[in-house]
Amino acid sequence: MIKFTKSFLFLSLIIAQPYQLDKYNKTDKRFDLSNKDCKTPSLTPEQIIDTKEIVTNWRSRNRDRPQEPVHILVAFHIIHASDGTGNISDAAVYDQFDWLNLAFESHNIFFTVDTIDRTENDDWFNNWYGSASWAGMNELAIDPYHYLNAYSANLWIDGIDANGWAYMGQAYGPSDYRQCINLAYQVVQWAHDTATHETGHHLGLSHTFENDCTYPNDGVDDTPQMHSDYNDNCDDNQDSCPNDEGNDPVHNYMNYTSQSCRDNFTQGQDDLMSSVISSNHYGYYENEFRFPSIQFNSINVNQDSDGDGVINPGETASISISITNAWGLEADGVLLTLSSEDERLIIMDSIVQFEEPLIPGETSSGPVGDYFQVYAEDGDLGFIDCNLNVNTANEEYPYNIDIPFEIRLSLDQYGFPINSIAIKSSPVLTDIDNNLIGDIFFGAENGKLYGYMVAGIEIPGFPYSAQGDIRTSPAVKDIDLDGTNEIIFGTTDGKLIILDASGTQEIIYTVNGNIYGSPAVVDLDVDGDFEIVFTNQDGNSGKVYAIHHDGSDVEGFPVNIDERMMVGAAAG
Ligand SMILES: [Ca+2]
Ligand SMILES: [Ca+2]
Ligand SMILES: [Ca+2]
Ligand SMILES: [Ca+2]
Ligand SMILES: [Zn+2]
Incomplete structure (x- = not known):
C-alpha cells in the first residue's frame, strides 16, 4: 500500500475499463x-x-x-x-x-x-x-x-x-x-x-437434421425436426418440418449453419x-483434473480524489484485478504479476499474492487491501496494453498463463518526469527534509532508490545506486533521533541499506539471500530510538532480523523461520 500522508493525497485520474477479451x-x-x-x-x-x-x-x-x-x-x-x-x-x-x-x-x-x-x-x-x-x-x-x-x-x-x-x-x-x-x-x-x-x-x-422430418430424427426431444435441404441457413424463422412443433434449431452446434450462427447444445x-x-x-x-482454469474477470481502480489543492505530480492508482477459477483443480498459491511495456505506465507494485486457494467456480482479486500500484505518466491518451501473468504453486503440473488486457487513459495527465522503470516496491510519501514539501521514494528493478519532490524534481543525492534490485518499499524514520530522517530498504542481494536524507549511505547490513519484504521500524526495546525489523529469503528458509540504528543485532535476533518469507515484517 502507498502510505499517504494527509497533505499529499493524489488525484487518481486513470479510468480503467475492463478490456473485453475476445476469448x-x-x-x-x-x-x-x-x-x-x-x-x-x-x-x-x-x-x-x-x-x-x-x-x-x-x-x-x-x-x-x-x-x-x-x-x-x-x-x-x-x-x-x-x-x-x-x-x-x-x-x-x-x-x-x-x-x-x-x-x-x-x-x-x-x-x-x-x-x-x-x-x-x-x-x-x-x-x-x-x-x-x-x-x-x-x-x-x-x-x-x-x-x-x-x-x-x-x-x-x-x-x-x-x-x-x-x-x-x-x-x-x-x-x-x-x-x-x-x-x-x-x-x-x-x-x-x-x-x-x-x-x-x-x-x-x-445431426439435428438426421432423418429429415421422420422419426426418430436425431433422437433428441428438444431439438425440433429439421430437413437436411435447409441445414445451412441461419434463419430463426425457418421451419423446414412444419408438422413438428417449433422452428428449426439453426443455432445448434450439430447442424451445418455458419460459425457465427452456431452457439448451443x-x-x-x-x-x-x-x-x-x-x-x-x-x-x-x-481422469482427475490437473489444472485450474483461470480467467480474467474484471479490473477495478480505486480512485482517490484530491481535495486539498496540492500540486498533482501525476496520477496514481490502486488496481485490483479479479480472476475466476472457471473449472478444474483448486488453484493454490496464486501469484498475479502485472506488467506493461508501455512507458506511460509505471508499475510500482506489480504483485498480488493470494493467501487462500481459489476453488473452482470462485472469483477473487486476492487478499483484501493487496493492490497493484501504478503511476500513469504524461502521454497520449488511449489504451495501454498490459499483461497479467497468473502462476500457481502446483509443482507437479505447473500452471502459468499470460492474460492480455488494456487500461484506458481517459483524462489528460500531468506527468511525472520519470522514464520507464520497473518499479517493484510501493513508493513512500514523506517529508524527509522537513521542508513541508512532500517527497516520494521508491525502489526499482535497476537497483536504484529514487527520491522525488512532489513536483517531480529529483532530490539532490538521489537516485542512490545499490548493486542488487530493490523490491522493498523504503521505510522513512529518524531512527537515531538526530533530527533528520533516515531511509531504510533492502535489496535482492541481501543488503539492508540505511541512507540519510541526502542519499548518503550510513549503514549496510549484509545477510544471505534476498530481502524482498519491506523493513519495519519500531522501538523494539523501548529505549526511545528505533530498531529495524526485516526478513530475508535464502532458498526455502529465512530469518527475522532486528538491528539497532548502528547496525548491531538486537539481542535474541536473528530468528529462524520455517516458511519462505515474501512479505514484509509486521512489527509496529
Ligand atoms: Ca429432435
Ligand atoms: Ca418444425
Ligand atoms: Ca536521523
Ligand atoms: Ca530502540
Ligand atoms: Zn457432423
Whole structure:
C-alpha cells in the first residue's frame, strides 16, 4: 500500500475499463471458413432408438444427482505432408481446445490437451478418411479409454472434402482406436466450431437434421425436426418440418449453419452426451483434473480524489484485478504479476499474492487491501496494453498463463518526469527534509532508490545506486533521533541499506539471500530510538532480523523461520 500522508493525497485520474477479451466473448467468431460438410457416418434409425433407451435409463438413475464433471484428456495427432503442409502449431491446437471448452463447460464436460505429436506421411495426410485411416489410427492412438484422440490432416481434398469427421461414440467400445475426431488442418484454430461439432458426434450426438422430418430424427426431444435441404441457413424463422412443433434449431452446434450462427447444445443433447459417456466412454470418469482454469474477470481502480489543492505530480492508482477459477483443480498459491511495456505506465507494485486457494467456480482479486500500484505518466491518451501473468504453486503440473488486457487513459495527465522503470516496491510519501514539501521514494528493478519532490524534481543525492534490485518499499524514520530522517530498504542481494536524507549511505547490513519484504521500524526495546525489523529469503528458509540504528543485532535476533518469507515484517 502507498502510505499517504494527509497533505499529499493524489488525484487518481486513470479510468480503467475492463478490456473485453475476445476469448470470453462467445459471439465473436472471427473466422467463417468455407462451409464444408461433416463426413461422420450416421447411426441407423435403430441405433438412434437404442440411444434414446440409454438416455431414458440414464435419466432414471441420475435424476436427483448433481452431474459429475467429466474431464476428457486430449491426445492430438498432427499428420502433415513431407513439404510441411498441415504442420500446424501447438498454439493452434491449444487455442482450438480453449475455444471448444467454452462450448462444453456449461455442460460440465472439460478438455485438457495433454499430448501433441506430429507424423510426416503424405499418404495418410491425403487419405485420412474411413478405413484408409485405420492403420494410422491404430499406430498413433493413445489410450482411447481415457483420451479423446484427435487428428488433423488434409480433408479439403477430392474424395473427402470435409471440415471434419468422427465416429459416433456409440459405434465402438470405449477402448477402440477408432474412437476419435478428425479435423481439416485449416480449421484447427480459435473461434472455429468444427471440433465442437465432431466432439458432439464422439459423445453420441447426431445431426439435428438426421432423418429429415421422420422419426426418430436425431433422437433428441428438444431439438425440433429439421430437413437436411435447409441445414445451412441461419434463419430463426425457418421451419423446414412444419408438422413438428417449433422452428428449426439453426443455432445448434450439430447442424451445418455458419460459425457465427452456431452457439448451443440443448439440455436434451446434454443428457444424451452424459448417457453415451456412461455407456461408451466411462474411462473418462477416471481422469482427475490437473489444472485450474483461470480467467480474467474484471479490473477495478480505486480512485482517490484530491481535495486539498496540492500540486498533482501525476496520477496514481490502486488496481485490483479479479480472476475466476472457471473449472478444474483448486488453484493454490496464486501469484498475479502485472506488467506493461508501455512507458506511460509505471508499475510500482506489480504483485498480488493470494493467501487462500481459489476453488473452482470462485472469483477473487486476492487478499483484501493487496493492490497493484501504478503511476500513469504524461502521454497520449488511449489504451495501454498490459499483461497479467497468473502462476500457481502446483509443482507437479505447473500452471502459468499470460492474460492480455488494456487500461484506458481517459483524462489528460500531468506527468511525472520519470522514464520507464520497473518499479517493484510501493513508493513512500514523506517529508524527509522537513521542508513541508512532500517527497516520494521508491525502489526499482535497476537497483536504484529514487527520491522525488512532489513536483517531480529529483532530490539532490538521489537516485542512490545499490548493486542488487530493490523490491522493498523504503521505510522513512529518524531512527537515531538526530533530527533528520533516515531511509531504510533492502535489496535482492541481501543488503539492508540505511541512507540519510541526502542519499548518503550510513549503514549496510549484509545477510544471505534476498530481502524482498519491506523493513519495519519500531522501538523494539523501548529505549526511545528505533530498531529495524526485516526478513530475508535464502532458498526455502529465512530469518527475522532486528538491528539497532548502528547496525548491531538486537539481542535474541536473528530468528529462524520455517516458511519462505515474501512479505514484509509486521512489527509496529
Ligand atoms: Ca429432435
Ligand atoms: Ca418444425
Ligand atoms: Ca536521523
Ligand atoms: Ca530502540
Ligand atoms: Zn457432423
